[in-house]
Amino acid sequence: MKNGHIRVAQVIPAFNMGGAEWMATYLAAHLDSERFESHIISLHPPRQSPLEVYLAQHGAGIHSVYKQKGFDARAYPRLIRLLRQLKPDIVHTHQTVGRYVYPACLLARPKLVAHTIHNVAWGEIGSRFWRRFQGWAYRFGVLPVSIAKEVSRTFQQEYGRESAALIPNGIPTERYTADPAARIAWRRQERLSTEAVLLVCVAGLRPQKNHPLLLRAYAQLGEAAANALLLLVGAPDPTNLVYAESLQQLAQELGIVERVRFLGGRGDVPAILNAADIFVLASHYEGNPLSVMEAMAAGLPPVCTAVGGVPELIQHERTGLLxxxxxxxxxAEALHSLIADASLRLQLGQAAREYARTHFDIAVMVQAYERFYLDRLSVLARTPR
Incomplete structure (x- = not known):
């Protein structure tokens, strides 16, 4: 460990290109290197993903436990050895890694264990059993960090306690600078008309994101969307491939298969957003989605269902439509209003970009976590053992 630095280890399930994984990646990459030594641990093997490239570029330590699919008892001794080797002062968990990490921490004994709640509390962990396990972890000292007011509310309902802090997500907004030449080049590369109105949804293909609602609303537009094309960016959920297949079938049944592109998981999301005109998200529930922040930073007017923390990001009819x-x-009506009115798209998109740059920048989130870490370590230092 660097002399005097606080060592922090973020732990994620895998280097997937989801919002929670990117948030942990951004946090690991941007902690102040003068005060913190930053690492990130993936339970699953390396993937040579854009996340790993980003982490390497910013000097964060990258580690894997090589857990296999399903329950893997061998992951416990590997994780314990890694934590004992790294000797982190702080272990910070994300998503569903607690079942492996918290038992390992009993032996590795970091000073502080925190967990970011990346979704409404009842939607973050699907299994009631593992939600009870997570609740047990909170009772025994794991500090929960909420990412939105609505997430805090559902956390209190689910677990009967307040979160230790509320720290909204952030993104490096400079990655989403408008580039007209790159916009045209990307469209030509993908063989898309430079005149088409491109709608884009960046969301993993899983039921939470409610793609069927989006497809049905888009189909309602008929000839009103003759010059529009819907891009679905997101990888299928490997545990529910039937869902992704059902979306392809629904697009055929609705007669819109020629006006929908399934792009899969992509590492060039900033370029896609730069080339698009409208962002849309039709989720059943959400936490504090990075995809909405990214779209707004790219100057796209967002059209989103008012669920979870989304209304905390979008000011209706000022920076987007709810x-x-x-x-x-x-x-369908909200999409039609933006497809038909280029001036409204521009007005909302410009306001969204300005709001994103002043409210969503990564520095705001990272500084809040740094204060949280330091404050909690200070409290522990003053507490008699």
Whole structure:
């Protein structure tokens, strides 16, 4: 460990290109190197993903436990050895890694263990059993960090306690600078008209994101969307491939298969957003989605269902449009209003970009976590053992 530095280890399930993984990556990459030594641990093997490239570029330590699919008892001794080798002062967990990390921490004994709640509390961990396990971890000292007011509310409902802190997510907004030449080049590369109105949804292909609602609303537009194309960016959920297949089938049944592109998981999301015109997200529930922040930073007007922490990101009719969840007609109407009105797209998109740069920049999130880490370590230092 660097002399006097606080060593922090973020732990994620895998280097997938989801919002929670990117948030942990950004945090690990941007902690102040004058005060912190930053590492990130993936339970699953390396993937040579854009996340790993980003971490390497910023000097963060990258580690893997090489856990196999399903329950893997061998991951416990590997993780314990790694934590004892790294000797982190702080272990910071994300998503569903607690079942492996918290038992390992009993032996590795970091000073502080924190967990970021990346979704509404009842939606973060699907299994009731593992939610009870997570609740046990909170009772025995794991510090929960919420990412939105609505997440805090659902956390209190689910676990009967307050979160230790509320720290909204952030992104490096400079990655989403407008580039007209790159916009045209990307469209030509993908063989898309430079005149088409491109709608883009960046969301993993899993039921939470409610792609069927989006497809049905888009189909409602008919000839009103003749010059539009819908891009679905997101990898299928390997545990639910039927869902992704059902979306392809639904697009065929709705007669829109020629106006929808399934792009899969992509490492060039900033370039896609730069080339698009409208962002749309029709989720059943959300936490504090990075995809919405990224779209706004790229100057796209977002059209989103008003769920979870999304209304905390978008000011309706100022920086984007919010619609009730499950309201197909309202979603179709909002999309039509932006497809038909380029000036409205520009107005909302410019306001979204300015709001993102002043409210969502990565520095705001990282500084809040740094204060949280330091404050909690200070409290522990003053507490008699």
């Amino acid at each position: 619609v009730p969840p499950e309201d197909e007609a309202a979603l």
